[in-house]
Amino acid sequence: MTKIVKIGIIGSGGIAGSHANAYLAMDDVQIVAVTDVVPGKAQEFINKFGIKGAQAFEDHKQMLELDIDGVSICTPNIAHHITSIDALQAGKNVLVEKPLSVTLDQGIEMVQVAKQTGKILTVGFQPRYDLNMQTVTNIVKSGQLGDVYYVEVGGGRRRGMPDGTFINKALAGAGAMVDIGTYSLDLALNALGHPKPLTVSAYTSNHFGTNPKYHPQADKFEVEDFGVAMIRLEGGIILNFKISWAMHMDTLGPTLFLGKDAGLKLTVSGSGPWSGAWDGGLESINMFHDIDGQHTETAIPIQNHGINIFDAKVRDFVVAVKEGKPAPIPGEEILYNQAILDGIFRSSEIGKEVDIHIPII
Helix, strand or coil: CCCCEEEEEECCCHHHHHHHHHHHCCCCEEEEEEECCCCCHHHHHHHHHCCCCCEEECCHHHHCCCCCCEEEECCCHHHHHHHHHHHHHCCCEEEEECCCCCCHHHHHHHHHHHHHHCCCEEEECHHHHCHHHHHHHHHHHHCCCCCEEEEEEEEECCECCCCHHHHCHHHHCCCHHHHHHHHHHHHHHHHHCCCCEEEEEEEEECCCCCCCCCCCCHHHCCCCCEEEEEEEECCCEEEEEEEECECCCCCCCCEEEEECCCEEEEEECCCCCCCCCCCCCEEEEEEEEEECCEEEEEEECCCCCCCCHHHHHHHHHHHHHHHCCCCCCEHHHHHHHHHHHHHHHHHHHHCCCEECCCCCC
């Protein structure tokens, strides 16, 4: 008999709908409950998606008393920490949307509790399931580039600033860096094999978001819409990270991996003012290398795979829960991402380079 994986969803905002749709398409999954702190919102969500038999809650702790195998955490960023901790301690496996947490200390505690409880803590970085991103990762890890000494990653939208909870610092914790920047950091760190970050020198600003000429909620805009950072990684690798929600420019340039034997250049797909940042699609992959002393450029074919990378992420979580496998994208890996973000905001605030310290867990 096929084991049915029982799932609860904490938070019923926009991203929760993508989780619900993914689960509802699986024959071996049952969504048994949805929680939202706003009265009536969880039930509205259940009705909207036709989730038969699911219970609605306003308190996630009450939901966690149910017989549930795993939870999707789709709350505003500020609540990722406490809801994940409570779920893990209640014996539930956790898929938490990115970012892992708002602060580094919160992320460290989440990873520690996952280790103590033996439960899964996986983080929602669906671009890892894109076959073209996997190609990039495989090329870098294969050694074809030789020792990589410099990576330039990130992207910029000419005009792509969200609103609502995304621009409220108390709820989101930060802006463009954690919304779209985290994807670029994960692309680089995952391909490099997660070298430990050592120092960060950074700058952030919000010239566009706080200007009513460019944002209708300028008076409520509390986060950064632009940031750049130079990160020193162990192994002598320099990571140049840049991200923007808005700017007077068409692009912040491609992603580059420079190795001693070859280089890799990536451009993102999409067009229009909301495009230009890495969050799941590549337009081109080109390798620059020498053959018999001749400068050579090789185009790596882009795979039009048709995979729904979000659904693949959710499915991987279900399989891990069902078969007792490790977390597909473990919190330990994403701590490096979180540590860099923490360093960026500390450095930007004081205007100079800061050290990064990550405890052994």
